[in-house]
Amino acid sequence: MPVPRRTERRMQALADLAQHAVERLRALGADHCEVGVASGRELEVSVRNEAPELVKEALSSGMSVRVICGERVATSSTTDLDPDAIEGFFCRVLEMARLSEPDPLALPPDPKELARRIRSLDLFDPRTDRIDAATALRRAQRAERAARRHDRRITASEGASFGRSSAISALATSGGFLGTAAGTYQSLAVQAIADDEGGKKRSGVYWTGARFVEELEPPAAVGREAARRALRFLGARKIETARLPVVFDREAARSLVGLVASCVLGDAVYRGRSFLAGKLGEQVAPSFVTIVDDPHLPRAPGSRAYDGEGRATRKNVVIRNGVLETFLLDTYSARKLDQPPTASAAGGGSIPHATTSNFFLRNGRKKPASLLRGIDRGLYVVRMMGFGFDPVTGNFSRGAEGFLIEGGACTVPVGEITISRNLGEILADIEAVANDLDHRTAIASPSVRVAEMTVAGT
Secondary structure (H helix, E strand, O other): OOOOHHHHHHHHHHHHHHHHHHHHHHHOOOOEEEEEEEEEEEEEEEEEOOEEEEEEEEEEEEEEEEEEEOOEEEEEEEOOOOHHHHHHHHHHHHHHHHHOOEOHHHOOOOHHHOOOOOOOOOOOOOOHHHOOHHHHHHHHHHHHHHHHHOOOOEEEEEEEEEEEEEEEEEEEEOOOOEEEEEEEEEEEEEEEEEEOHHHOEEEEEEEEEEOOHHHOOOHHHHHHHHHHHHHOOOOOEOOOOEEEEEEEOHHHHHHHHHHHHHHOEHHHHHOOOOOOOOOOOOEOOOOOOOEEEOOOOOOOOOOOOEOOOOOEOOOEEEEEOOEEOOOEOOHHHHHHHOOOOOOOEEOOOOOOEEOOOOEEEOOOOEOHHHHHOOOOEEEEEEEEEOOOEOOOOOEEEEEEEEEEEEOOEEEEEEEEEEEEEEHHHHHHOEEEEEOOOOOOOOEEOOOEEEEEEEEEOO
């Protein structure tokens, strides 16, 4: 869908401002500079018992700059875009740079490495900004109402929320790059509560999100699914501590893939904060496991045509057929590791750092239900809680909820348990990957089966 002309004019105005800023900073003495300018609109509403609890709408705009004088670097940002204020801002940033310590690795990319063409990825929906507060409240109310009416055992609600955002931006560098981008996103979430024995509360959360309004699930469907997720845990109990095969549904598996993502970023690797450091070229997972970072998926939440330093983005296969092929690197981390950059920089105009785009475990060939076959006793995980992960060692331990697997089928719900094992061992012990990948989130995964983990309960 093409970007509306009005939005194109706003983007051009940001591009002109960014380009002028580069020219002015150079005139004031900067050897190199990068300028990012952005403008955004946001709306957030929430309801509880169908009564409005929050309505918040905001407009924002700002400029971020990174300047280099010799080998001395400084970054700063401002939300005051008045011409006189910007001039003073530039002078302060340059003074900061002249007082900083030299860092030869912080120099920008060679201009030959910068993008010359910006590809279209269909990331902007003009209908997003037309959703007013009244419409957003109605969507949230319909979703919460559907959850509460789904079953009499749903006794309460933690509410429903709807949010939408749109943003346009421009990046200009002294190396000759000038690019603009526009994107939208909206989401709807519901949390339903069911009463269990002993006064326990069982919650169920479900949400839908997309860059385009038309791709959201209907509010009533979101509410009903939240209710269903609460009801399925009625009667949940602990199980005895054991070593069991574990199947992660795609939402839980996404958390594991997110931990892998945090360990392949260049910053973590060169700082010694990744258990994967030093393992390039090694087999770290079975041959049917491939993990990709792909910024070019149309309408996907993590897509982008250029990175924060002005390079054209590209698809990076991080783990191919089980072998760790690359880390995700911006210019600085690439120089630290003496490897080529992967066009994975974020921070246009601020401190560059490596980041992911659409980072996901590629689909397997099995249907999700088939992952349970052959398991006499195991655990099916649908949700994890806590932050028990050490990226240096890879040791992993988190609270979990799910279902006991008996005879190849899910039986009773289980909760108040902990699952643990080293993440490197988890990767190596993946037995199967399903075909239910969903790109609703920038980090994503299909369902996966792991041969064995420690499940701590009673």
